[in-house]
Amino acid sequence: MKITVIGAGNMGAAFVKQLTRAGHQVSVTARDSAKAAQVAAANPGAKAVPAAGSVEGADAIVLATGYADAAGALRGAGDVAGKVVIDITNPLTADYMGLTLGHATSAAEEIAKAVPGAEVVKAFNTVFAQVLGEGADFGGGRKVEVFVASDSERAKSAARAIAESMGFAVVDAGPLKNARYLEPVAGLNIYLGYGAGLGTAIAPVWIRKA
Numbered sequence: 001m002k003i004t005v006i007g008a009g010n011m012g013a014a015f016v017k018q019l020t021r022a023g024h025q026v027s028v029t030a031r032d033s034a035k036a037a038q039v040a041a042a043n044p045g046a047k048a049v050p051a052a053g054s055v056e057g058a059d060a061i062v063l064a065t066g067y068a069d070a071a072g073a074l075r076g077a078g079d080v081a082g083k084v085v086i087d088i089t090n091p092l093t094a095d096y097m098g099l100t101l102g103h104a105t106s107a108a109e110e111i112a113k114a115v116p117g118a119e120v121v122k123a124f125n126t127v128f129a130q131v132l133g134e135g136a137d138f139g140g141g142r143k144v145e146v147f148v149a150s151d152s153e154r155a156k157s158a159a160r161a162i163a164e165s166m167g168f169a170v171v172d173a174g175p176l177k178n179a180r181y182l183e184p185v186a187g188l189n190i191y192l193g194y195g196a197g198l199g200t201a202i203a204p205v206w207i208r209k210a
């Protein structure tokens, strides 16, 4: 697939690494073009592109900025009407130990409202950058799960295909409004990783008795 990654930080860099390895055609754009160039240089096959027009021709867009920058970054990337936008953001407080919104809305729904026409799918927000960068295989047949929530079946299928191409298992988490559940799961993951000291080589999975 042709995929544009917006943001070249922890998550953006890990996406570029795993997406190129999975054989996708990856473009990366960042506020600081030097950072995008650095990430592209580290991943043969990826290319750094300017923000404007970076989503042209893309089958999917990975939105890998902080939540506060997300809608602005998407608008600055070109015409996203009808485009699949994978929202990985968590609306975190400054100390990372809380969420700035929830219950009655979610980051994903707010982004979808702010950029009408984009087909937004919540996914990967419960996957730490370390886990994404190192890969989905936790050994012993255990795979990290990606929870996908969207009102667009096309967006959900694209997110599923992308996650599976990188070796992740996928859980269909229903409509976009279920991002209201997924974002707090990420909050718990962050608490366990940093607050409780388990580290960032952890991931939430849902198990079902055979």
Ligand SMILES: NC(=O)c1ccc[n+]([C@@H]2O[C@H](COP(=O)([O-])OP(=O)(O)OC[C@H]3O[C@@H](n4cnc5c(N)ncnc54)[C@H](OP(=O)(O)O)[C@@H]3O)[C@@H](O)[C@H]2O)c1
Residues within 6 Å of the ligand: 006, 007, 008, 009, 010, 011, 012, 029, 030, 031, 032, 035, 051, 063, 064, 065, 066, 067, 069, 072, 073, 076, 088, 089, 090, 091, 092, 124, 125, 126, 127, 128, 129, 130
């Ligand atoms: N880190 C994790 O383990 C993790 C896990 C799951 C989900 N998430 C979510 O994923 C998102 C990214 O997290 P991160 O850890 O990768 O953060 P990060 O390292 O701070 O990276 C965010 C990147 O987005 C860039 N950016 C900001 N505005 C932009 C714009 N308008 N256009 C293009 N790029 C822009 C930033 O540029 P500058 O460098 O210029 O500021 C920065 O490089 C967050 O919403 C976070 O909640 C993170």
